[in-house]
């Protein structure tokens with residue numbers, strides 16, 4: 001991700017640089033970074049997609065669907 005350097009590089013940035021959880025690229029963990037701790041919106045969506053996939057992988061019990069199981073017919 002190309003970073004645009006401001007004209008005045010003397011501004012001390014106290015925001016730490018963290019690794020993007022999605023791609024591992026160093027990204028600025030600052031309020032100016034909308035997608036922190038990710039480096040971009042794309043990476044954030046990638047992570048959200050991974051979460052969604054994890055949720056979808058959770059096995060859900062199928063509802064008991066046995067319309068033919070009528071005990072009265074057993075008589």
Ligand SMILES: [Zn+2]
Nearest residue numbers: 020023039043
């Ligand atoms: Zn990233």
